[in-house]
Amino acid sequence: MPFESPVIVALDYPDAESALALADRLNPQRCRVKVGKELFTACGPSVVESLQYKGFEVFLDLKFHDIPNTTANAVKAAAELGVWMVNVHASGGRSMMGACREMLERYPGNRPLLTAVTILTSLEQSDLQEIGLDIEPMVQVQRLARLAQESGLDGVVCSAREARALRGALGDDFLLVTPGIRPAESNTDDQKRIVTPAQAIENGSSYLVIGRPITRSDNPANALEAILATC
């Protein structure tokens, strides 16, 4: 893409028709798109291929979290699909992330970027406490991000609230993919660790994952442009 857009639009839809209709209202020169669990479970690889055919680079967000062999082969299937980015959960551990990275060495020309989810942006400290993690999100995100970098990953998925600290600790080349983005005064929905687009970029985010603020807008292309204008 000639203009390197920081925005990845989350196509969280129950069927291909709705997802492709939204994609038709966007310009693939102005954003990338994300296919997640709902759309992929309903439609499978064909919706990824349809989006690629329309000119979009696709982030396949299936957040794989399993034993190393299973996860590495899932990442391999994603690479065969020609996706731009694929992700796993960092809490799957070093061997799992390393096995995925090693598997992708087989795709030197068109290797997908491999990122690891740290702590979901829908969680805050009290949620972590309930699952036995008596730790601040910032501290756990930093720990997992360091592990992901040591395991050879290209970057992490985190809240833009953690981006400044991670950028300082992990360097300029490590990708920080940040969901939980909400323009000022928009609905927070189920997100808890939210940041505005402008603040996310200022904090050092590489990519902003944005769903409902764009997809639920009356004019998604205008909503995207309004966000890009602030970045």
Ligand SMILES: O=C(O)c1cc(=O)[nH]c(=O)n1[C@@H]1O[C@H](COP(=O)(O)O)[C@@H](O)[C@H]1O
């Ligand atoms: O991996 C992700 O993309 C992801 C990680 C995370 O911590 N939080 C998070 O919201 N996401 C995804 O980012 C998108 C956010 O969508 P909106 O809340 O509608 O902007 C959804 O598709 C989520 O699945």
